Amino acid sequence: MPEPFGPLPAGPDPGAAAAPGPSEPSEPFAAEAADPGAGPVLPAARAIPARPTEPPRIPAPTDGSEGVPDGLVRAPALGYQPRFPDAPGLNWAGPNDRWSRAWALETLAESPRTPPAPAALPPAPVEAPTLRDIELIRASLATVEPVADRATAHFYALIFVHHPEVRALFPAAMDVQRDRLFRALLVAARNADRPAELTEYLTGLGCGHRRYGTLSGHYGPVGECLVAALARYCGSRWDAETEVAWRRVYGLVSRIMIEAAERAALTSPPWWQAEIVSTEARTPDVAVLTLRPDQAYPYRAGQYATVETPWWPRVWRHFSLATAPRPDGLLTFHVKAVQAGWVSNALVHRAAPGDVLRLGPAAGGMVVDHDHPQDLLCLGGGTGIAPIAALVEEVAEHGAAGRSVEVYYGARQQSGLYALDSLRRLADRHPWLSVRPVVSAQLDADPGVEIGDLPEVAARHGRWDRRWDGRAAYLSGPPAMVRRAAAALLRAGLPTDRIHHDLTGDLAAG
Numbered sequence: 001m002p003e004p005f006g007p008l009p010a011g012p013d014p015g016a017a018a019a020p021g022p023s024e025p026s027e028p029f030a031a032e033a034a035d036p037g038a039g040p041v042l043p044a045a046r047a048i049p050a051r052p053t054e055p056p057r058i059p060a061p062t063d064g065s066e067g068v069p070d071g072l073v074r075a076p077a078l079g080y081q082p083r084f085p086d087a088p089g090l091n092w093a094g095p096n097d098r099w100s101r102a103w104a105l106e107t108l109a110e111s112p113r114t115p116p117a118p119a120a121l122p123p124a125p126v127e128a129p130t131l132r133d134i135e136l137i138r139a140s141l142a143t144v145e146p147v148a149d150r151a152t153a154h155f156y157a158l159i160f161v162h163h164p165e166v167r168a169l170f171p172a173a174m175d176v177q178r179d180r181l182f183r184a185l186l187v188a189a190r191n192a193d194r195p196a197e198l199t200e201y202l203t204g205l206g207c208g209h210r211r212y213g214t215l216s217g218h219y220g221p222v223g224e225c226l227v228a229a230l231a232r233y234c235g236s237r238w239d240a241e242t243e244v245a246w247r248r249v250y251g252l253v254s255r256i257m258i259e260a261a262e263r264a265a266l267t268s269p270p271w272w273q274a275e276i277v278s279t280e281a282r283t284p285d286v287a288v289l290t291l292r293p294d295q296a297y298p299y300r301a302g303q304y305a306t307v308e309t310p311w312w313p314r315v316w317r318h319f320s321l322a323t324a325p326r327p328d329g330l331l332t333f334h335v336k337a338v339q340a341g342w343v344s345n346a347l348v349h350r351a352a353p354g355d356v357l358r359l360g361p362a363a364g365g366m367v368v369d370h371d372h373p374q375d376l377l378c379l380g381g382g383t384g385i386a387p388i389a390a391l392v393e394e395v396a397e398h399g400a401a402g403r404s405v406e407v408y409y410g411a412r413q414q415s416g417l418y419a420l421d422s423l424r425r426l427a428d429r430h431p432w433l434s435v436r437p438v439v440s441a442q443l444d445a446d447p448g449v450e451i452g453d454l455p456e457v458a459a460r461h462g463r464w465d466r467r468w469d470g471r472a473a474y475l476s477g478p479p480a481m482v483r484r485a486a487a488a489l490l491r492a493g494l495p496t497d498r499i500h501h502d503l504t505g506d507l508a509a510g
């Protein structure tokens with residue numbers, strides 16, 4: 001199962017290089033810069049799956065659509081009725097379709113498009129972990145942490161040797177994957193005595209794993225290999241009591257993930273295919289991509305999607321949805337080509353209208369509460385402005401209900417403020433919205449643009465006039481920026497639960 005315990009909780013995927021945070025679905029935006037291997041971004045030798053030209057016939061919808069969200073109609077064989085039945089190259093899903101073959105998914109016993117079979121629960125009864133279990137698990141993780149690289153490599157080696165059919169679910173390069181496993185284990189261990197947080201995290205993880213083709217039956221073998229790898233690298237720290245603790249916790253973890261995946265299978269597909277309908281270069285390394293999904297793609301402004309390109313099979317990256325949900329169902333992403341970023345470079349420099357991407361389900365908790373209209377303070381750095389722009393649009397559509405929204409939009413230089421014009425147009429129409437552009441260097445700054453790092457400029461304003469009192473804050477951009485902004489807001493007295501972001505980890509420590 002790819003990313004077993006994969007991308008940690010809480011935000012989109014590529015881009016963030018530095019320390020991870022606590023609750024992700026990973027430090028979205030973080031993994032891209034950390035892609036292994038750097039080197040030429042798009043090796044010419046890579047085989048690109050051919051784009052199918054003959055979509056299979058789409059079964060007619062049935063009337064058994066109870067409990068299915070708006071826009072999705074269940075059909076018996078396919079599971080869901082496509083939103084755009086005439087979309088070229090789309091809507092071909094199911095066992096042995098060309099997309100699945102290109103991705104080598106035919107090696108699975110069942111198609112990942114097929115709703116998971118009834119849960120094959122771990123054989124032993126699933127018991128809640130005891131405090132002693134949690135203590136033992138944390139102690140063993142602390143022992144393994146210094147050799148986490150070797151332990152996770154051993155874990156994957158065990159899986160691939162003993163369960164070779166699972167290899168096809170993982171990307172060719174495993175470096176980032178390895179790191180994710182251990183980070184996910186740490187998150188789970190950190191939250192082991194907080195059942196609500198743990199359940200929320202694992203639920204997101206279980207649903208997200210559907211896009212890899214993970215099936216209920218994969219969890220058992222993965223658990224065995226995990227325990228074996230931990231036992232080996234814990235050395236003398238490992239004993240029978242520790243093993244029982246791990247088995248008990250793994251049983252609970254896998255049950256929550258399997259059940260979440262089964263619930264999700266009732267109302268949504270494991271992934272969406274989306275055809276690029278336009279690409280627009282906004283700067284030499286930032287492109288705005290507009291996509292047409294093959295079926296309705298439910299999300300809230302502020303959330304992100306995981307994206308896979310045809311050029312890097314099974315390598316998934318997070319990008320925020322950059323508009324509020326649109327009536328025409330189109331989706332927009334802002335992508336910056338980062339150094340050694342395989343996916344982001346492919347999307348910015350190679351993707352063209354007609355190319356088909358895959359999307360995982362929307363995730364992330366950076367959404368606006370319209371029932372309690374607080375004033376909002378939004379900081380968007382670089383392409384981190386994407387979810388902020390979506391949030392502002394959603395407030396505009398929903399009605400500001402008396403709240404004011406203040407957006408600080410930062411870039412390193414003036415030419416990087418690629419979304420400023422559209423934000424200013426919104427501000428011209430809506431008196432509740434103010435937009436303050438900030439650039440790091442004087443150099444080419446236009447009049448009215450403030451100079452400095454984004455968190456510092458916003459903090460200056462916050463100190464002056466206590467602008468932040470009573471506001472809910474939304475932070476999005478480079479991890480270091482988000483951490484510094486969060487630390488400034490905490491110092492200014494904003495409570496933690498009013499500071500929204502998609503990073504995981506200890507913000508204040510950053």
Ligand SMILES: NC(=O)C1=CN([C@@H]2O[C@H](COP(=O)(O)OP(=O)(O)OC[C@H]3O[C@@H](n4cnc5c(N)ncnc54)[C@H](O)[C@@H]3O)[C@@H](O)[C@H]2O)C=CC1
Nearest residue numbers: 015029319320381382383384410411453454477478480481
């Ligand atoms: N594409 C997307 O949908 C989203 C991307 N992101 C993340 O946003 C980031 C955008 O990167 P770039 O466009 O290259 O932004 P950038 O590195 O050019 O910086 C943009 C702003 O952040 C501030 N900043 C940067 N580093 C800072 C630091 N160490 N301390 C304080 N302030 C700092 C700068 O002052 C500038 O105002 C990436 O990490 C990406 O993963 C976040 C959410 C959505």
